Amino acid sequence: MKNTGKNSIFQRTILTEQTLSHRLDSPAEDRLSESAAIPAWIDQELLDEAYRVWLKEFGKVLTQAEAVEILENLRQFTEVLLRASANKARAAANNN
Numbered sequence: 325m326k327n328t329g330k331n332s333i334f335q336r337t338i339l340t341e342q343t344l345s346h347r348l349d350s351p352a353e354d355r356l357s358e359s360a361a362i363p364a365w366i367d368q369e370l371l372d373e374a375y376r377v378w379l380k381e382f383g384k385v386l387t388q389a390e391a392v393e394i395l396e397n398l399r400q401f402t403e404v405l406l407r408a409s410a411n412k413a414r415a416a417a418n419n420n
Contacts, residue, residue, distance in 0.1 A: 362388075366395055 362371075374391040386394070 362392055363396065365399075366392060370395065 371388065371391050374395055375386055378386050378391070378394060
């Protein structure tokens with residue numbers, strides 16, 4: 325049976341919040357053991373923040389793998405922006 329309308333949205337929201345609370349309240353070693361491939365720069369606090377922020381965007385609790393992928397992508401994007409900014413600054417300095 326498929327739920328539709330406001331009631332199903334409300335039920336999904338409660339379930340998501342309960343799942344997130346369980347995930348964030350579980351011991352850190354349990355949460356970190358979900359996946360072995362977590363870069364050293366990503367700590368549990370950063371993962372928890374990613375879970376909170378992206379819950380609002382996706383409407384579901386991210387898996388640890390999804391959170392790590394998002395954080396890695398944001399890091400890489402930031403590095404590209406920083407390199408572009410540095411190259412622009414160097415080019416401007418060379419023109420002077």
